[in-house]
Amino acid sequence: MREVAIIGVGLHPWGKFPDKTVVDLAAEASKRAIKDAGVDWRDIQAIAAGVYKWGAESGMVLGQSLAGRLGETGVPITNIYNMCATATSVLRAAYLNVASGECDVALAVAADISPKGFFPTRGDDPTDPAHARFSMVGLTNPGYWAIDCRRRMEKYGTTEEHLAKVKVAVSKHGALNPYSRYKKEYTVEEVLNSPVVSDPLRLYEICATSDGAAAAVVCSADKAAQYVSKPITIAGVGLGSAMYGDTSARLGMLCFPSKPEAPILSESVAASRMAYEQASVGPEDIDLLELPDNSSWHYLQYLEALGFCGPGEADRLLDEGQTMITGKIPVCPSGGLSSFGEALSAQGLQQVAEVVWHLRGEAGARQVPDAKVGMCQTYGMMGNSGTVILKR
């Protein structure tokens, strides 16, 4: 396998865009990435695209719809859906296209238009636990997170104030990012005064749902210099699935092993281990981390799952300000899901774009000083997760 670099990234802003289609969003992000890379559409030799699952067939084959818009060149197109790991899977497919030597330049793109409110289910098999969780239990995504959050509070003494402080910390970063949807800086008091959605989680401690799109142009490292002066190396791009005996309240399930035989968030642990190994780095080498802050619980739990501190120690990192841009391990300098809202299948590439900007030194007011290695981690809905490690 040969070395692969990211030579261009592009985002469509995150928010609600009722007058746009998912193809509109994907086209905008792709055009920005292509321009950023200094390539022409005709230079793209393969396309990997995220499946848009909430819409009609044009979203299921987003890559083809995009090619229709930007020019039908006949290149191979793969459309992928992999829950929270969709965008990472898309990047991985484009990466493998180039790493294998099959082509030199490939496009990774994902876009999402979210349903309003809680994410619903799809399909009509009433015996599917992912259906019955709604029809028989009424268990929403934040409901699952709240269950794991309370377990954490019981086990490690995480307080309601810690949960609020996560939002305060991330909102400070989001306020500095021109791409973020929510730019207000919150106080602990404001967060604690927001309504409880799924006790113990409050409204401002749970990410909203958004529309958005992100794209990256990947290129073989030996050809990257033809296009850009600051190619960013894809040092690792891991995917992980759950391991038996993970006691997490895994989203979409109705039962969960009670005797631990694997780490919690095992799919994310597996994905990160794979990426760490590929990149020959560990958490101590990472200069910034975009993690999936779907809720305040995720923020704390992921710092531990990814090895940035020991079990139960994330609260202290937060208290000490170590997760701020100026801290030991800057977390979600983009403002994270908390400031963007979740555009589920596109989120992994939004994280990648953010880390690329930091590694190039182009992140403006939120720049992590002298960032050399950055990490992107997605959540693991229904037992799958993705990790990307980038180096300058």
Added chain:
Amino acid sequence: MDSSKFASHGPIVEGFFTWPSDDPRLVAGRCKTCGKYFFPKNYPMHKIGCAEEDIEEILMSKTGVLRSYTWQYYPPPPPYRAPDPFKPFGIGFVEFEEGINIVGILAFDSIGDVEVGMKVQVTVGELHPFDDKNLTWQFGPVSK
């Protein structure tokens, strides 16, 4: 419990619990190779190396221990059918001696009525008033 209360009613989806019954139980699957349980029985979770076809149907214990819970203050999306007006409700994460936690609606009125570590019992209750296929499993106080 007294099943005659809902005598003409049926489960929202068949196969998750025994019904009609005065002693309703959750219907789980068990792998004969590794001994692991899973719920519902048609969604097996195995250890590595198990014989996949070697599954038996098992009725879960009547009681378990509440290990965590949440209280939901906003109506979940369909296919949940929320009573109107919506009433906030609890969901429990209950450990059974068979080695699994199972989630289900809490048959308690308010969040102040439950605490982590309390023993609860499997019951059956109505989720909504819209038709007769409205029963689901719940976790309620242990009957004397």
